[in-house]
Amino acid sequence: MTESIRNADVLIIGGGLSGTMLAVQLLRLPGQRSILVIEPRAELGRGEAYSAVELGHTLNGNAARMSVDPDNADDLTQWLTDYIGAGGWPESGQQHVPICELFPPRGIFGLYAQQRLAEARTLSASTVEHVRGEVVDLHVEDACTLLTLDNGQQLRGTYAVLATGMFPAARTPQTESSGLNAAAVDPWDVQTMTQIDPQSTVLIIGSGLTMVDAVVSLEQAGHRGPIEIFSRHGLLPHVRRQPPSWEDxxxxxxxxxxxxxxxxxxxxxxxxxxxxxxxxxxxxxxxxxxxxxxxxxxxxxxxxxxxxxxxxxxxxxxHRSPPLSAQLVARLQREGRLRIQAASFKGLVASNSGVAIRLRRRGEQVVTQVSGAALINSSGIEYDWRRVARPLPQQLLKRGLIQPGPLALGIAADVSGAVVDAQGNVSPRLFAMGPPLRGMWWESTAVTDVAIQAKALAAKLSQI
Structure with a gap:
């Protein structure tokens, strides 16, 4: 019924870091506007990346590189200085480096983003409200956008922004991908990993930064057995260091x-x-x-x-590894417990105990089978929205409201973030930012990239 439809000036779809930074930038602008952030999680500002609770799961950039304020590169360093000074993160003192060189835990970074949102709220005439739920459908009308949530609730806004963040990778057909994800242990679920036989073999698909987090999780869970890592090129992230400046x-x-x-x-x-x-x-x-x-x-x-x-x-x-995590990976390699191989994942194999997978090693034609006690899927992010098994991307594609971005990376948009539909029309009502614009800018996932986009998009929305 129309009387049950809630109205707002801006609807932000996704309340992770991208959506939260956009909300902060909108709050900082003069004027008065209502903003609804639709996010299924209980908290804004965290998303999947910054919901981690283990101190060992850190950012892959030091504090000097990770400010959410595009006008102040030292914002995170300043916040951390106050946070540590007030007794937060006492373990940071063990690293014996300046605060700007610390790699904060993901959970603490999420707290930082939340506090910046809270501060912006107190100083603004505009309002931000968290609507808990998942957007499952979206219509663009002449004068507004209309969202439908998974509980049937509808929201109407002058503008809507796709700040959906990242989707899990699905590098195999979706039926296989669903099976893989169902069989795999979450890379950040330390509690579940404590239930794995500590001396058993664990298989990991993918060798990027998610794999590094998975190895940290296994270590914290007390796992002491072999770790077999498989990725198409067999490359590990380099460790991030703090080099001197160099001419641009x-x-x-x-x-x-x-x-x-x-x-x-x-x-x-x-x-x-x-x-x-x-x-x-x-x-x-x-x-x-x-x-x-x-x-x-x-x-x-x-x-x-x-x-x-x-x-x-x-x-x-x-995309380099934080030093402490890289040291752990290197140590396990030296001890012979961690091994990385160049191989392509070809599917799961039915197994009465543990897990078995099919692989084709690089340079070989034969497909082989490898078994272990547990499997972790660390194969990265899926940027092709045609392969994302979530209601909203599927509905947007079905309605022709979006089209794949360059090389099917994310979705198409103009330089301001206005979404381009299947007929090539630039939408005056629907926008996107962050990871969905991977095809537009290639690097559209890092904190600094998203912070710059958030400021520019907020200014755009305030002018139209």
Missing amino acids: FLAADHSLRRPRQLLREVRRQCRLAQAQGIDWQAPLDTVRAHIGRLWSQASEGEKRQFVRHVRPWWESHH
């Missing part, structure tokens, strides 16, 4: 545009740094600020070439 060579030379040109120059700069006794991560870190420009000006063929041939090495070199 891409700012000085805009003729470097094509992926091969960029790759050659990055390698040259890294060799030059090493020849001077400087960490190779220093020149690589300067590339970060130019990724959006480089990606957007590349042709579709160049983007495809990058994803096919460069992406695994970009991910392992750029």
Whole structure:
């Protein structure tokens, strides 16, 4: 019934970090507007990434790199200084480094985001309210957007924003993916891992940062047996260090545009740094600020070439592991307990005890079977919304309100985040930010990227 429909100026779909940062930026703007954040979890600001409770599950960037305030790079460092000074996170003193170099636990970072939202609320004439539920359908009308939640409730807003965050990976057909996810242990569920035989073999699919968290979880659960890791390229994340500053060579030379040109120059700069006794991560870190420009000006063929041939090495070199977690992985490798192999996952095998999987090792044609006591799926994020088994993405695609983004990474949008529908029309009512715009900017998941997008989108919504 229409009288049961709630109204707001802005509907934010997703109350993890992306949606929370957008809410904060809207609250900071002059004027008075009503904002509803639709999020199934009990708390805003955490999402899946920052709901972790174990201190060993840390950010993969130090405090100086992880501010949620695009106008103050030291915001997290300042907040942590006060938090630690008040007695929070006493374990941080064991690391003997400046606060700006600490890698905070994910749960503490979630608290930081929540407090910034609370502060913005107290200083604003606008209002933010958490509506707990999952959006299962969305209509775009001439003058508004209309959302339907899983409990049947409807919300009407002048604008709606897809701040859905990340979806679990599904690199196999969905029937197999569902079976994999059902058979696998959550990478962050330490309590469930305590029920695994501590001397047994654990299998992990994927070798990125989620795998690193999974190994930390196993260690905290008391597991002391073998860990077998399988990924298509067999690459581990490098450890994140704190290199000195390096000249921004891409700012000085805009003729470097094509992926091969960029790759050659990055390698040259890294060799030059090493020849001077400087960490190779220093020149690589300067590339970060130019990724959006480089990606957007590349042709579709160049983007495809990058994803096919460069992406695994970009991910392992750029998305690095926090030092303490990397030390654990390295120690387990030295002890012979952790082994990584280049192999593609081909499916589950019925097993009366434990779990068994089918693999094809790199360079081989034969498919082999591997067994273990437990399986952890750490294969990353699914960016192709056509493969996301959730009601909202499926309904948006069915209605033609969205179309896949470049290379099926996320969804299509214009530079402001306005969503492009299946007919190529730019929506005046529906917007997106964060991970859904992966295809637009390539790097659209890091805290600093999302913070910048949140500020720009808030300004856009306040003007139209």
